[in-house]
Amino acid sequence: MAGGPGGTGGGVSTSSLLWAIIMSAFVGFGGILFGYDTGTIGGIIAMDDWLHTFGKFDSSLGYYLATNDKSLVVSILSAGTFFGALLAFPMGDMVGRKWGLIMSCLVFCLGVGLQLDTKWATFIVGRVIAGFGVGLVSCLVPMYQSECAPKSIRGLIVGLYQLAITIGALLAAIVLNATKDEASHKAWRTPIAVQFAWAAILAGGMALLPESPRYLLLKDRQAEARQALGRLMTLPPDSPEVEAEALEISTALAIEKQTESTSYLDCFKNNESRNGFRTWTGIFMQGWQQLTGINFIFYYGTTFFQQAGIKNPFIITIIADVVYTVMTIFGIQLIDRVGRRKLLLIGAAGMCISEFIVAIVGVTAGNPTITPSGVEVNLAAQRVLIAFTCIYIAFFATSWGPVIWVLTGEIFPLGIRAKSMSLAVASNWLWNFGIGYATPYLVNPTTTGINGVKAANLGVKVFFIWGSTCVGCLIFTYFIIPETKGLSLEQIDLLYRESSSMYSQLCYF
Structure with missing residues (x-):
């Protein structure tokens, strides 16, 4: 399953493990977005009402989804994610990791909304747009995690993104099983609409979290970077520890700029x-x-x-x-x-x-x-x-x-x-x-x-x-x-x- 860690940061030092866990829990919802969407489509295309709405009828087969249509509706999300992944790093550098993730959630929500329609073309376009949002998230979430997580547990926190993907797939299977017997559009619209909640949690969590200090220092926004570091390290922004951490990150960035391709x-x-x-x-x-x-x-x-x-x-x-x-x-x-x-x-x-x-x-x-x-x-x-x-x-x-x-x-x-x-x-x-x-x-x-x-x-x-x-x-x-x-x-x-x-x-x- 796709969508694992990216990012190039070294993390930050912190004395608050609780804060690190809260941060990773919020940002990890990006993995649930992809895992849930992946798990949902496999069950939706097997539902009777969805097949009656989007499928074709054959006297011997009843309502069914043609092979070419099945290929398209399942795989087209990945076409969107391909381009989203390629554009994630430029987007993260232009608007930042935090606001890049919030904007990615908005894109994803637009795609989810379109998938609630009963027209085939609209449903497919919705899959593409949602995939684009997932592709952005798949790179920006681990990028933010790796740049903001404590150094001592950075690998574990970035690895939790893969775990979030599996949890998303499990949640999708549970919701699908709960709605599969509905005799109306609720059978498939409910599992799709639940994705609004995952996007809202991720976007809401990001709104409460600071921007990546590494990104702020890269853009020479020194005061904001120290404020962000202070929040991540649970220390005053003018403390010696924050100043030392900012100096270390700035030194690493200077070396990276010299070797950057x-x-x-x-x-x-x-x-x-x-x-x-x-x-x-x-x-x-x-x-x-x-x-x-x-x-x-x-x-x-x-x-x-x-x-x-x-x-x-x-x-x-x-x-x-x-x-x-x-x-x-x-x-x-x-x-x-x-x-x-x-x-x-x-x-x-x-x-x-x-x-x-x-x-x-x-x-x-x-x-x-x-x-x-x-x-x-x-x-x-x-x-x-x-x-x-x-x-x-x-x-x-x-x-x-x-x-x-x-x-x-x-x-x-x-x-x-x-x-x-x-x-x-x-x-x-x-x-x-x-x-x-x-x-x-x-x-x-x-x-x-x-x-x-x-x-x-x-x-x-x-x-x-x-x-x-x-x-x-x-x-x-x-x-x-x-x-x-x-x-x-x-x-x-x-x-x-x-x-x-x-x-x-x-x-x-």
Whole structure:
């Protein structure tokens, strides 16, 4: 799932842990925005009233959503987020992190409002605009967190953004299950309208929080910066501690300005810092995360479970989201204990095995069969499908979910960090869009008639594809990703600069 940490700040020193927790709780609602929206659309497109409103009718199928329409409505959000992520850093530099987030919430609310309409074109435009807002938030929230969080717990607070995404998906599954039986537009309008609350909490919280001191010092707004630092550090703005912190940030900014890249092209230059290798590593790292197939579950899980003959697919989706949330909490704590590279290798292997088991069981025993007495399903096979789908999610949540975002914040040199991170995050959204758009064509059966669309009708066999891509994740990690556990950003920079061969350095770890 997309939308993890960005930002280039070093955090601030503070004696108030409570204030830090309050700050991260407010700003973390940005993750809930994306997680909730991602979890909502998968259930909405399976609701009867939504299909009656936006779907097509076939005498043999009843009301259904054509494959091309399903691809569009699910994936178009990611098209908006792609451009939002690219524009987040310029926006954050122009209007600031705080007001950039508030404006992003307004954009998101506009998109949500349009999705309450019953016209297809308006609904789609609303998805694009909401996606643009999510893309902005996906970069600005962790940017603000990393610049304002206490140094001692900066990694934990930035990591909480990924946790907020999983909580958002879980909340979406709960709301969808509560409204799915409504016989009116309330069935799908209520889950969509709930998103106004998440945006209001984020915008309201940001209105109460100070601007990033790092941004204010970057703009040479010295007095405001000290006021903001005083609030974050719970000290008077003219105290020696605040003055020392402001001096430290100003010194770091001066060094950054000296090394700052002038264009995105510099991110791809193969200089002594190996900018090109590191940028492409970040871009492909994000691509492989999406190619694990995780968003297939969260975008199409409800309809997939329906097609597999599983009763109460909305409940199964809640179970999957609970697993995702709990294992993300567990996984965040493993990153600094087990190590980034080792977790990625274990996670890729675990996901690969789980997905191949789902595919094999689904093909051999999991398909519903039509008999004279009705549709029969193999309950044992269904339980295996559900169990290994949850195991697959657990491996992702403890590895490729949070770890990729940690590495994205670590592997880039200071001079290109902001730009390279924006490229990596945009890559995540681009892959998200491509996979979200292509999946219905892979999974759905071909339909006929005037609205007929050809499709591959893979069904559960699509897990053979996801299992194979996890093999790619394993190979990519083994040959490209170094271990950065316990290393400072400066040491990671030396690791890339001084190793003549990344493979030899990998073997060392």
